Amino acid sequence: MRIPDPLAARAHGIPFGGFLQTARWGRFDENKVWHGTRIPSEGELRFLANLHLLYGADNLTDFLYWSRSGTRPDQRMPGVFDGLMTEDGKRTQLYTDAQRIHGEVQAAAKYLLPCSLE
Secondary structure: OOOOOHHHHHHOOOOOEEEEEOOEEEEEOOOOOEEEOOOOOHHHHHHHHHHHHHOOOOEEEEEOOEOEOOOOOOOOOOOEEEOOEOOOOOEOHHHHHHHHHHHHHHHHHHHHOOOOOO
16 A cells, blocks of 8 residues: 655645544444444544644545434435534534544644654
8 A cells, every 4th residue: 555645745735634534334233233333532533633744734624524314315325424513413522522633733733734754
């Protein structure tokens, strides 16, 4: 697997960023047992965000923002997706955690991003 090169991106003026897993996805079986990923903890989100910053990322995107129950017939992918916002538009604890972590990353980035990665 080839790891993206933030130095090459910077040299060519190309933004270098990544995604934070701010969701879980899967399905419930007939016994209401969950089968799928789990919602990451605040510590795991912080680790992922700082890892991106360590590798020179100048932008972060959250995946997935909006939740889906998996019950809508027009939903293209089957399954349940729990993200930063509930399906009816309420913020989740994950939203609060991600908001705090993005603030921490922004505060550190102004000092770390100007540094040379060489």
